Amino acid sequence: MRWVQTAILVVVALIWIYPLLWIFAASVKDATGIFAGGLSLLPEQWHWDNYSRAWSEAGFSRYMINTVIVTVATVAIVVVRCAAAGYVIARYRFRGRRLLIGVLAATMFIPTGLFIVPVVELSDVLGLLNTHLGLILALAGGGHVAAVLLYAGFFAQIPKELEEAAVVDGAGFARTFFRIMLPLSGPITATVVVLTFLATWNNFFLPLVFTFSVPDNRTLAVGMLAFEGTNSTDWSGLAAAASLSLLPILALFVLLQRHFVEGIAGAVKS
Structure with a gap:
């Protein structure tokens, strides 16, 4: 019974934290990748320049x-x-x-x-x-x-x-x-x-x-x-x-x- 409770809590936790993970994933995508990727978290190409643009420009x-x-x-x-x-x-x-x-x-x-x-x-x-x-x-x-x-x-x-x-x-x-x-x-x-x-x-x-x-x-x-x-x-x-x-x-x-x-x-x- 305990493992069932643990599994349910893990699923709830993943659902709860997913929007945060999506924001971090979207921060290394380009505009096309954000909308084309849907709910996917892994970008096809990593665009770290988004951070430099936000930080400096x-x-x-x-x-x-x-x-x-x-x-x-x-x-x-x-x-x-x-x-x-x-x-x-x-x-x-x-x-x-x-x-x-x-x-x-x-x-x-x-x-x-x-x-x-x-x-x-x-x-x-x-x-x-x-x-x-x-x-x-x-x-x-x-x-x-x-x-x-x-x-x-x-x-x-x-x-x-x-x-x-x-x-x-x-x-x-x-x-x-x-x-x-x-x-x-x-x-x-x-x-x-x-x-x-x-x-x-x-x-x-x-x-x-x-x-x-x-x-x-x-x-x-x-x-x-x-x-x-x-x-x-x-x-x-x-x-x-x-x-x-x-x-x-x-x-x-x-x-x-x-x-x-x-x-x-x-x-x-x-």
Whole structure:
């Protein structure tokens, strides 16, 4: 019976991963080979020049740097901000706490697009529109409610004696949080890093608005538009560009997958 389950899971896994394999295969084909080959993965001729065209001619080397800067900065801000908010919600009792949690949970059902106009207006007033800093603050300034609740659920399980010992040693809020609580939340932090990294790396709407008039500031997701013309699309170059943008995501998930699973499991348990 076990081998039947294994066979079924293998088939499901192959079906699930096939689109990813097809993208990588299409990235080394020419435009004719993509459409003539159908569902076949193996190209008749290998066109590695698709990657050089995407990297150099389409400017993806610059877009990659922009995306790394924006994503790393956004992830750092989100982790610190959401961890601090989750810590306060979990460890402190204050008036309106339950109402605050309810409001945070309710914001998860509000479409992100509704906030784009005030975000752009505020960024323009502050002189941050069409800048990396403005884009970073716009991406990191969202609710990120799931991350806050993940941290809150984790911190709620930590014994109070740990904080009391820190207070006895003369540690204040900042020292207790950064030196004790945040390091303990490794699995949750890994989960938040992966989820925020994915959301930021693949975000299209905000980077499009913030880089519309400054093409050099584009991220990878927006840079994909370079392969779409008025009357035609460079499908092989687009597949190569998509493959380049996928590699950092796959590498990050492979490195943090154990901590990611532990963080999700801990959140579900709490």
